[in-house]
Amino acid sequence: MSETVLELKNAAIYQRESLILSEVDVHINKGDFVYLIGKTGTGKSSFMKTLYGDLPLQEGEGSIVDYNLRTLKEKDIPFLRRKLGVVFQDFKLLNDRTIRGNLEFVLKATGWKDKKGMDSKIDEVLDKVGMKTKAFKFPYQLSGGEQQRVAIARALLNDPELILADEPTGNLDPQTSVEVMEVLQDINKNGNTILMATHDYALLLKYPSKTLKCDGQKVFEVVQKKQTT
Numbered sequence: 001m002s003e004t005v006l007e008l009k010n011a012a013i014y015q016r017e018s019l020i021l022s023e024v025d026v027h028i029n030k031g032d033f034v035y036l037i038g039k040t041g042t043g044k045s046s047f048m049k050t051l052y053g054d055l056p057l058q059e060g061e062g063s064i065v066d067y068n069l070r071t072l073k074e075k076d077i078p079f080l081r082r083k084l085g086v087v088f089q090d091f092k093l094l095n096d097r098t099i100r101g102n103l104e105f106v107l108k109a110t111g112w113k114d115k116k117g118m119d120s121k122i123d124e125v126l127d128k129v130g131m132k133t134k135a136f137k138f139p140y141q142l143s144g145g146e147q148q149r150v151a152i153a154r155a156l157l158n159d160p161e162l163i164l165a166d167e168p169t170g171n172l173d174p175q176t177s178v179e180v181m182e183v184l185q186d187i188n189k190n191g192n193t194i195l196m197a198t199h200d201y202a203l204l205l206k207y208p209s210k211t212l213k214c215d216g217q218k219v220f221e222v223v224q225k226k227q228t229t
């Protein structure tokens with residue numbers, strides 16, 4: 001039996017009192033790679049924010065990893081986020097410390113204490129994204145694509161049950177986007193579940209997968225047409 005990591009039933013997504021999406025039914029199983037697409041302003045980020053507890057789920061049912069989004073308390077949010085890896089368009093690395101320092105900061109903030117254990121975890125995740133040799137650099141010494149690889153490594157630190165990537169290639173050129181996408185594909189092949197919001201239809205064509213679309217305040221699954229070439 002497939003293991004469910006995300007389930008929304010008849011959910012409504014709000015930004016304060018404005019309804020952004022309604023009657024949302026979404027199901028994601030362990031190991032899936034799912035795209036979330038839609039024109040600008042259709043609610044992709046609002047949808048993602050609801051999943052990581054930045055917006056409350058006010059209507060319908062929602063469960064993500066082991067949390068019920070309807071009953072999620074403020075104090076649960078840091079624990080929920082430890083089970084999720086969140087990747088943003090703008091990387092959000094700390095410029096005052098090295099790559100290793102950035103990753104160590106997250107591990108310490110999530111309760112890690114043993115220096116050896118932290119070092120080997122950091123090496124492991126940097127290796128997964130091809131950045132092991134650059135751990136001593138500062139974020140501003142890296143290209144956008146490299147910074148995003150580090151952000152993906154950071155998302156992997158606590159072995160997340162689901163990775164939420166909100167426009168992870170939004171600030172990257174097409175070639176670099178493909179390189180970052182290859183990293184996400186590899187991680188997915190190794191068993192990680194990924195939900196990725198994107199505008200980038202070229203990536204969808206190159207790496208077809210289950211696709212959800214936000215349009216007209218609804219989310220529905222779209223069937224990608226097979227390329228004939």
Ligand SMILES: Nc1ncnc2c1ncn2[C@@H]1O[C@H](COP(=O)(O)OP(=O)(O)OP(=O)(O)O)[C@@H](O)[C@H]1O
Binds near residue numbers: 020046
């Ligand atoms: N903090 C906020 N307060 C109120 N309304 C908001 C807020 N953030 C976004 N919205 C509104 O919610 C709607 C959906 O925005 P959202 O950012 O979720 O869309 P999106 O599909 O992610 O867009 P983009 O692709 O441009 O990031 C928009 O109409 C936007 O104006």
